[in-house]
Amino acid sequence: MSGIFISFEGPDGAGKTTALKTLMPLLQAKTDQEIVLSREPGGSPISEKIRKIILDIHDEEMDSRTEALLYAAARRQHLIDVILPTLKEDKIMLSDRFVDSSIAYQGGGREIGMSEVAEINDFAIDGHLPDLTIYFDVSPEVGLSRIRKDHEGAMDRLEKEAISFHNRVYDSYMQIVKDNPDRIKTIDAEQAPEKVVSDALNVITKQFPNIFNKGE
Numbered sequence: 001m002s003g004i005f006i007s008f009e010g011p012d013g014a015g016k017t018t019a020l021k022t023l024m025p026l027l028q029a030k031t032d033q034e035i036v037l038s039r040e041p042g043g044s045p046i047s048e049k050i051r052k053i054i055l056d057i058h059d060e061e062m063d064s065r066t067e068a069l070l071y072a073a074a075r076r077q078h079l080i081d082v083i084l085p086t087l088k089e090d091k092i093m094l095s096d097r098f099v100d101s102s103i104a105y106q107g108g109g110r111e112i113g114m115s116e117v118a119e120i121n122d123f124a125i126d127g128h129l130p131d132l133t134i135y136f137d138v139s140p141e142v143g144l145s146r147i148r149k150d151h152e153g154a155m156d157r158l159e160k161e162a163i164s165f166h167n168r169v170y171d172s173y174m175q176i177v178k179d180n181p182d183r184i185k186t187i188d189a190e191q192a193p194e195k196v197v198s199d200a201l202n203v204i205t206k207q208f209p210n211i212f213n214k215g216e
């Protein structure tokens with residue numbers, strides 16, 4: 001397989017979705033390989049159905065392990081339906097969140113344990129880790145204040161969690177970043193949106209100079 005797989009990670013409100021919208025055409029201008037953008041949970045019809053179940057605001061009694069298994073199931077289907085076929089066709093796969101989200105949110109945030117959650121995800125992803133992960137570093141306070149400003153009253157179940165949950169997610173991400181220095185590169189996501197995008201663009205083009213080599 002010669003496509004490349006890049007995931008984007010970070011706490012809620014890190015600005016991944018916003019940055020990806022601008023980043024995608026900038027990256028596409030630098031390569032002849034088609035770029036496919038997707039997200040988790042979701043990204044394929046079955047996975048989007050699972051997403052609706054997990055993020056349902058009314059369903060506040062879901063068991064943590066049920067939730068972790070549903071995220072892993074959605075990920076498996078996304079991998080099979082979208083990620084692997086994209087890579088097989090030599091395309092570039094960008095995913096807004098992947099396995100590190102489960103390790104941080106379910107493992108750390110929900111206190112299931114990072115290695116336990118990594119284990120069920122190993123079963124789901126079967127060795128298919130991203131070639132590169134961009135971590136959007138933003139403190140829980142800044143991330144949550146961005147979200148609150150936007151959709152007051154329309155926050156989903158996870159975004160309504162206590163700050164202690166988000167602090168545990170943040171600390172877990174720090175641990176994951178520390179444990180995976182080759183795969184995960186951190187960018188300062190508290191900067192202005194244009195700077196966040198240009199930093200992400202620099203990291204990606206530097207990592208894959210033979211792929212993003214147009215217009216130079």
Ligand SMILES: Nc1ncnc2c1ncn2[C@@H]1O[C@H](COP(=O)(O)OP(=O)(O)O)[C@@H](O)[C@H]1O
Nearest residue numbers: 012013014015016017018146147150191192193
């Ligand atoms: N660099 C930034 N500085 C300030 N606000 C930002 C920045 N990037 C995104 N935002 C705002 O923060 C909110 C969350 O951004 P979003 O891209 O949805 O984050 P994520 O997808 O990582 O949860 C949005 O209102 C967005 O406009």
Ligand SMILES: Cc1cn([C@H]2C[C@H](O)[C@@H](COP(=O)(O)OP(=O)(O)O)O2)c(=O)[nH]c1=O
Nearest residue numbers: 012013017040041071097101102105106158
């Ligand atoms: C992929 C994934 C997401 N999540 C959480 C993170 C977010 O709070 C939520 C995804 O909602 P979404 O609205 O897509 O948020 P964002 O724009 O921040 O990515 O699901 C997990 O808890 N575990 C996971 O494995």
